[in-house]
Amino acid sequence: MIKIENLVKAFGPKRAVDDISFSVERGEVLGFLGPNGAGKSTTMRMITGFMPPSAGKITVGGFDVAESPIEAKRLIGYLPENAASYPDMTVEGFLKFAAELRGLGGAAKKKAVRRVIDLCFLDSVLRQSIDTLSKGYKHRTCLAQALIHDPQVLIMDEPTDGLDPNQKHEVRNLIRELGANKAIIFSTHILEEVDAACSRAIIIDRGKIVANGTPEELRNMSELAGAVTLQARGASAERLATLGRVEKINGAFRIYPRDKSQVGQLAQEVVELVNLHGWKVEGMYSERGELDEVFRRITLPDTVRK
Numbered sequence: 001m002i003k004i005e006n007l008v009k010a011f012g013p014k015r016a017v018d019d020i021s022f023s024v025e026r027g028e029v030l031g032f033l034g035p036n037g038a039g040k041s042t043t044m045r046m047i048t049g050f051m052p053p054s055a056g057k058i059t060v061g062g063f064d065v066a067e068s069p070i071e072a073k074r075l076i077g078y079l080p081e082n083a084a085s086y087p088d089m090t091v092e093g094f095l096k097f098a099a100e101l102r103g104l105g106g107a108a109k110k111k112a113v114r115r116v117i118d119l120c121f122l123d124s125v126l127r128q129s130i131d132t133l134s135k136g137y138k139h140r141t142c143l144a145q146a147l148i149h150d151p152q153v154l155i156m157d158e159p160t161d162g163l164d165p166n167q168k169h170e171v172r173n174l175i176r177e178l179g180a181n182k183a184i185i186f187s188t189h190i191l192e193e194v195d196a197a198c199s200r201a202i203i204i205d206r207g208k209i210v211a212n213g214t215p216e217e218l219r220n221m222s223e224l225a226g227a228v229t230l231q232a233r234g235a236s237a238e239r240l241a242t243l244g245r246v247e248k249i250n251g252a253f254r255i256y257p258r259d260k261s262q263v264g265q266l267a268q269e270v271v272e273l274v275n276l277h278g279w280k281v282e283g284m285y286s287e288r289g290e291l292d293e294v295f296r297r298i299t300l301p302d303t304v305r306k
């Protein structure tokens with residue numbers, strides 16, 4: 001549904017987006033991760049046709065965004081970073097207006113407005129003007145606007161930014177549900193969102209893609225992934241060291257696999273060693289790895305960014 005080839009955006013001498021390629025199929029929710037200034041918003045603006053690329057090609061549903069912008073945009077719903085809305089309009093008025101902009105009228109318009117009101121839980125604020133809404137409702141109104149024409153492609157720039165934990169949870173659930181039969185890209189710098197809503201994630205740093213995979217694959221890039229932590233009376237670091245590198249943490253031992261492909265085997269070997277020496281196990285678990293660690297290791301912190 002979305003295909004991006006060698007996309008570049010230069011602002012003067014600086015390349016905000018530097019030769020990135022990826023695609024998103026229907027049924028996929030792609031998390032677009034990266035530190036501030038990585039190029040996430042710029043990429044999304046180009047996909048939605050709001051900013052022309054310096055080089056590269058974007059197709060949405062088979063339509064080239066540069067050559068057939070109208071056909072491409074028809075397929076896209078877009079929630080921009082600081083979604084503009086119309087403060088004096090009521091929620092209902094705004095959604096009707098959004099439907100009209102998308103070419104809907106009469107019964108189709110009514111149906112479309114009803115659908116997004118239900119989807120985004122806006123029933124209780126329909127006649128309220130937008131400037132009187134709480135942040136969460138304002139946000140959902142913008143989301144409803146992006147969904148009004150039931151787009152096949154949904155591009156959302158930090159859709160959970162500024163929401164409270166309950167609202168974040170709702171929006172993530174909604175994204176996951178919608179993802180079943182749409183192609184979705186949403187940007188975030190909240191790593192737990194990747195687990196909660198994405199089928200795949202791309203990490204972008206200084207305009208370049210530095211990782212692309214399922215949440216599980218990304219987590220496996222973590223140093224911790226596959227390590228076994230053992231707390232057992234009588235356990236000896238020397239004996240455990242025959243299995244792999246051992247680290248002592250708060251009275252427990254953490255053993256790192258020599259080879260990441262033999263993750264299951266390490267746990268088995270630890271169990272055998274435990275049994276052999278009759279150590280009394282108080283706790284043992286395999287580490288999944290942490291997205292946080294992967295993110296920090298492969299992206300540069302904001303403070304050293306130029």
Ligand SMILES: Nc1ncnc2c1ncn2[C@@H]1O[C@H](COP(=O)(O)OP(=O)(O)O)[C@@H](O)[C@H]1O
Nearest residue numbers: 011015016034035036037038039040041042043
């Ligand atoms: N219109 C613009 N003119 C000049 N520089 C820009 C413009 N828009 C974005 N940038 C720069 O491009 C880089 C990427 O920005 P952005 O895409 O907003 O990052 P992100 O959304 O990942 O935080 C930043 O360094 C930003 O300052």
Ligand SMILES: [Mg+2]
Nearest residue numbers: 040041042081
């Ligand atoms: Mg941004």
